[in-house]
Amino acid sequence: MNIHYTIKFWGRKDPTIFEQIINGGKKIVDPFCGAGTSGYVSGLKGCSALLSDINPVSIFISGNLLNKTYLDEKTVKNLERELNEIQKRCYSVDSGILQEAVYMTYYRCPNCGELVSPMNRENGKLVCNCSKRFAQREAREAVDRVREVVLQDWNGGLRKTNPKEYTEDILINSWYPKRKFEYERNKAFKNLPNFGKRVDQIFFPRGLKAAAETYELIESIDDEKTKDFLKLIFIASLYSATKMIPYSATSGPSWKIPRYWTPPVKVERNFIQTFIRRLRYLNKMKKAWSELVKDYEIFVDYFGNVETGNDKYLSIVRSDARDFEPPEVYDVAVMDPPHYGEILYFEMTYLWQCWLYGKKRDKRFRDFRFWKKEIDVNLKLRRDLSYYNEELAKVVGKYMDYSKKIFLILHNSIGYQFKTTLKLLKEKWDVEVKTVELKVPTSAQGIHGRKKRHLYLLEIKN
Numbered sequence: 001m002n003i004h005y006t007i008k009f010w011g012r013k014d015p016t017i018f019e020q021i022i023n024g025g026k027k028i029v030d031p032f033c034g035a036g037t038s039g040y041v042s043g044l045k046g047c048s049a050l051l052s053d054i055n056p057v058s059i060f061i062s063g064n065l066l067n068k069t070y071l072d073e074k075t076v077k078n079l080e081r082e083l084n085e086i087q088k089r090c091y092s093v094d095s096g097i098l099q100e101a102v103y104m105t106y107y108r109c110p111n112c113g114e115l116v117s118p119m120n121r122e123n124g125k126l127v128c129n130c131s132k133r134f135a136q137r138e139a140r141e142a143v144d145r146v147r148e149v150v151l152q153d154w155n156g157g158l159r160k161t162n163p164k165e166y167t168e169d170i171l172i173n174s175w176y177p178k179r180k181f182e183y184e185r186n187k188a189f190k191n192l193p194n195f196g197k198r199v200d201q202i203f204f205p206r207g208l209k210a211a212a213e214t215y216e217l218i219e220s221i222d223d224e225k226t227k228d229f230l231k232l233i234f235i236a237s238l239y240s241a242t243k244m245i246p247y248s249a250t251s252g253p254s255w256k257i258p259r260y261w262t263p264p265v266k267v268e269r270n271f272i273q274t275f276i277r278r279l280r281y282l283n284k285m286k287k288a289w290s291e292l293v294k295d296y297e298i299f300v301d302y303f304g305n306v307e308t309g310n311d312k313y314l315s316i317v318r319s320d321a322r323d324f325e326p327p328e329v330y331d332v333a334v335m336d337p338p339h340y341g342e343i344l345y346f347e348m349t350y351l352w353q354c355w356l357y358g359k360k361r362d363k364r365f366r367d368f369r370f371w372k373k374e375i376d377v378n379l380k381l382r383r384d385l386s387y388y389n390e391e392l393a394k395v396v397g398k399y400m401d402y403s404k405k406i407f408l409i410l411h412n413s414i415g416y417q418f419k420t421t422l423k424l425l426k427e428k429w430d431v432e433v434k435t436v437e438l439k440v441p442t443s444a445q446g447i448h449g450r451k452k453r454h455l456y457l458l459e460i461k462n
């Protein structure tokens with residue numbers, strides 16, 4: 001059982017880091033909880049924990065990973081039967097089931113209109129046969145061409161087929177989100193996906209159909225807890241339907257961290273098979289987890305109301321780290337804020353929030369303006385390094401009253417940023433710095449293709 005491989009969450013930390021930090025503490029508080037790793041480690045160690053985050057999707061992920069919901073065998077079997085029907089409708093190709101397809105994006109030359117291979121580059125710029133050089137964003141359009149298709153026969157065997165274009169129209173009758181990638185009107189994301197201005201445009205057509213039909217199936221279920229658990233599996237599987245997974249010939253289908261939007265050589269997976277695999281894996285994990293935390297009370301709240309138990313508890317609350325008032329004093333505060341501007345959480349979880357908000361406009365996810373309150377570096381939103389440092393220092397200051405020990409986790413990716421943060425903190429408090437090696441892949445490695453990275457662990461003393 002390892003929570004790390006349940007859902008990709010950017011910047012999620014290796015559980016062993018939290019083990020080091022907790023180090024015998026009994027009550028933990030984590031105001032930047034992300035996907036809930038500190039809560040998971042608290043459960044393993046028999047501690048209580050109060051987690052919070054500004055992002056409603058974080059609360060959803062943490063809440064559904066840490067609560068005691070799992071499905072019985074019969075429900076799983078029934079679901080699988082219905083999912084297989086969706087699979088047949090969406091992925092039947094050439095008398096087989098599409099297993100995976102590799103695409104390369106070609107860019108239309110702004111000069112002569114020919115398609116240019118993404119491999120034809122000099123110093124990062126695309127080079128056309130007509131000798132025009134141009135940047136990707138200057139292309140007239142981007143066209144995905146299929147290069148390789150792997151099918152599964154009805155008897156389960158795999159075979160490769162000749163690449164052919166799948167141009168037939170795919171009709172989608174179920175709801176799917178069509179929101180734009182923007183903070184608010186006329187304020188587009190900092191990292192706009194290549195040629196996708198709307199959420200639905202970064203999906204492969206059959207993937208979008210499969211996802212939309214699966215979501216409709218989930219929405220038809222009565223039990224709210226089951227529904228949420230399946231929605232967690234849904235968002236965890238969603239990448240396989242999008243153009244976000246980079247393809248590399250050597251590594252095969254593995255735990256790849258999706259790119260920050262669509263890479264030029266990408267792979268389409270079979271969403272239904274991903275969903276079923278993830279369902280089995282998460283269900284097994286949740287069953288074991290429920291046993292482990294059977295004497296815990298678990299609270300999840302999206303509207304800032306804190307509840308805590310008399311005995312052992314895990315409580316997950318949506319709140320801005322600066323406003324939050326913990327109801328008691330904790331042994332350890334662990335803080336893993338956004339690492340400067342490396343990952344923009346509102347942008348990264350937006351795709352999920354759009355689905356979760358849904359056709360029914362689930363009120364837990366209706367806040368699409370919390371980006372205003374994020375603590376990170378985003379020049380497009382006029383948040384610079386000094387803003388980040390000041391706000392972080394405010395949070396640290398606040399938790400001085402609520403915890404006996406404070407640990408802050410920071411990246412070493414850009415040295416001068418880290419130095420300025422450290423300088424500011426040292427002006428106010430006594431700070432001890434340790435370095436921690438990363439044991440599991442992080443999104444930062446995935447995005448920048450860098451090798452070995454480490455983290456800084458700061459202990460802040462009053």
Ligand SMILES: C[S@@+](CC[C@H](N)C(=O)[O-])C[C@H]1O[C@@H](n2cnc3c(N)ncnc32)[C@H](O)[C@@H]1O
Pocket residue numbers: 009010011012013014031032033034035036037038052053054055058319320321322336337338339345373374375376
């Ligand atoms: C590096 S992630 C935490 C990852 C987490 N430790 C894990 O292992 O999954 C940083 C988190 O800080 C949250 N955040 C950003 N600004 C915040 C604020 N003002 N208040 C609370 N949380 C905030 C983001 O939503 C994001 O989930």
Ligand SMILES: [Zn+2]
Pocket residue numbers: 109110111112113114128129130131132
């Ligand atoms: Zn040209």
